[in-house]
Amino acid sequence: MAGRDEVGREAGISGQSCLWRLYNLYGFDISQDLTYDVMHTLSLCVFKKYVHMLVKYAARNGKIKDLDGALQTVKNLSPARLGARWPRSAESLGFYKAEEYQIFVMWCLPHVLDHLDLGLDSILGGIGAVLTEVGRLFYTHSRSYGWTFQSRQNARELLAAWRVRLEESVGPNSSPLEHVAGIHSKAVFFGLSSVKVTTFLLKMMARCFAGFLVAKSHISLFERLQTLNPNLKP
Amino acid sequence: MFHWDGFSSAKTSLKNCWTVDLSILNCGRENTLDPIPIMFIPSSSEKIIKQADPHVLTAFLKPLMTDLERVFVDGFPVQYAYPIELISECMFDDLPSGLATLRAIVMVWTGDHPAQCKVGAVKSGGYSGCRRHYVISRWRARSGNKGLVEYHDNRKHRRHPSAMRCVTDMTFALKQWQELPIGRKG
Numbered sequence: 007m008a009g010r011d012e013v014g015r016e017a018g019i020s021g022q023s024c025l026w027r028l029y030n031l032y033g034f035d036i037s038q039d040l041t042y043d044v045m046h047t048l049s050l051c052v053f054k055k056y057v058h059m060l061v062k063y064a065a066r067n068g069k070i071k072d073l074d075g076a077l078q079t080v081k082n083l084s085p086a087r088l089g090a091r092w093p094r095s096a097e098s099l100g101f102y103k104a105e106e107y108q109i110f111v112m113w114c115l116p117h118v119l120d121h122l123d124l125g126l127d128s129i130l131g132g133i134g135a136v137l138t139e140v141g142r143l144f145y146t147h148s149r150s151y152g153w154t155f156q157s158r159q160n161a162r163e164l165l166a167a168w169r170v171r172l173e174e175s176v177g178p179n180s181s182p183l184e185h186v187a188g189i190h191s192k193a194v195f196f197g198l199s200s201v202k203v204t205t206f207l208l209k210m211m212a213r214c215f216a217g218f219l220v221a222k223s224h225i226s227l228f229e230r231l232q233t234l235n236p237n238l239k240p
Numbered sequence: 241m242f243h244w245d246g247f248s249s250a251k252t253s254l255k256n257c258w259t260v261d262l263s264i265l266n267c268g269r270e271n272t273l274d275p276i277p278i279m280f281i282p283s284s285s286e287k288i289i290k291q292a293d294p295h296v297l298t299a300f301l302k303p304l305m306t307d308l309e310r311v312f313v314d315g316f317p318v319q320y321a322y323p324i325e326l327i328s329e330c331m332f333d334d335l336p337s338g339l340a341t342l343r344a345i346v347m348v349w350t351g352d353h354p355a356q357c358k359v360g361a362v363k364s365g366g367y368s369g370c371r372r373h374y375v376i377s378r379w380r381a382r383s384g385n386k387g388l389v390e391y392h393d394n395r396k397h398r399r400h401p402s403a404m405r406c407v408t409d410m411t412f413a414l415k416q417w418q419e420l421p422i423g424r425k426g
Contacts, residue, residue: 010420014363017413018371018405021361024298024305025349026414029407031309032345037371037407039348040360043243046352169394178380178392182369183353185377185391 047187048144049104052168053111055184056137059176060118060130061096069122070096076121080114112141129175136168241265243275244351244359246283256283258355260304265347279304301359308346315341365389375402 014020028034064073074095081092093106093114102110110118115134124131143161151157165187169179179185243261261275281300317339349359356371357364367389368376375397381387 010417013413013416013420015366015368017410018363018368019361019410019413019417020357020363022414022418023359023361024301025360027305028308028346029411031312034346035407036360036362037405037410039346040356040362040371041348041350042352042356043350166394166398170398173392173394178390179394180380180388180390182365182371182389182391185370185375186372 042183042186044144045104047183049108051181051183052187053107053137056133057107057110058099061099063130064096064122072121073118076118077114080117084113108141108145111137112145133168133171136164136171140164140168241347242349244349244355246355257281258283311344315343318342371405373402373404
């Protein structure tokens with residue numbers, strides 16, 4: 007007879023969380039609604055691993071001064087409104103914060119790769135080009151235009167390309183976060199403008215509250231929501 | 241939206257702390273990501289509570305969950321002084337101004353990997369440790385007894401994605417789990 011550990015291992019459970027109370031109430035889905043945030047998945051996992059690889063390569067080939075010079079050049083040329091936390095020199099790599107990894111990969115990387123003579127045909131250059139696009143999609147494009155189904159698909163493809171290239175050149179990924187790094191399907195709704203988020207939330211609330219609304223004779227609001235979205239069911 | 245993260249106030253792991261932040265998603269684009277700190281859990285209390293309750297966080301999260309349930313079921317009354325037509329033109333135009341009941345639901349709970357595993361009581365590692373897929377990883381031995389679990393065959397997974405975990409499997413397992421005795425074998 008199987009014990010608790012064996013049953014839990016297959017389903018991915020280690021205990022009974024109190025979040026299951028919310029599942030019984032309105033269907034809070036533990037497998038989908040516990041999401042990883044951008045800082046831990048992208049900056050502190052994907053970008054960090056790449057930056058450490060790049061600095062190790064530069065140190066091995068005696069090009070640390072070139073790397074530091076390229077970082078300083080980009081910092082000096084940057085407009086003042088961008089200047090939050092620019093990456094320090096490669097000596098203090100152990101003390102980098104998440105924003106420094108992000109700015110390194112998004113803004114400084116093309117110039118750094120050019121200074122280190124790494125083209126797109128090299129391993130580090132190819133992976134770096136993919137990561138620059140990932141960073142721009144997540145931190146610049148999505149924040150000004152919101153997430154669409156097309157951009158979500160693009161992000162998935164880019165991250166899959168990064169994962170395959172990294173495995174075939176360096177080795178398999180070791181962290182579960184690297185394996186999941188991607189975009190959550192609900193981000194399409196949360197990333198849109200606030201009006202659409204409100205509408206989406208109202209629709210979802212209406213779905214949850216259908217029982218309450220009918221019982222408390224607030225039928226007019228529900229009917230109004232139904233005219234907006236005919237697929238809405240109590 | 242809730243966010244859970246841990247930080248260490250000193251070099252020893254005894255002085256770690258956990259915090260829970262809350263941000264309201266539908267209150268305008270400027271205010272959406274302003275976090276409101278609502279809970280602070282010192283990790284050193286783990287030893288004291290573990291004797292009474294095997295799952296430490298349940299003791300801390302119980303009052304919060306009770307509040308969240310009450311906010312959903314009962315709601316709380318709010319006097320609307322704001323002109324209602326400015327909030328939304330098509331939704332509220334026939335609702336009278338005055339007392340309104342506000343309700344809230346938790347949409348997303350974010351955080352890093354260890355935090356998610358603690359809150360949701362889901363697996364944090366192992367051979368099929370991914371919380372999204374049923375993908376199986378393999379063990380790579382290193383010097384000594386150390387080693388790493390690594391995810392391989394990424395090109396194959398891209399072409400033929402493995403099955404996603406779903407909540408029905410989890411609920412089914414949880415029912416079995418509650419009936420079984422504690423430990424590896426029954």
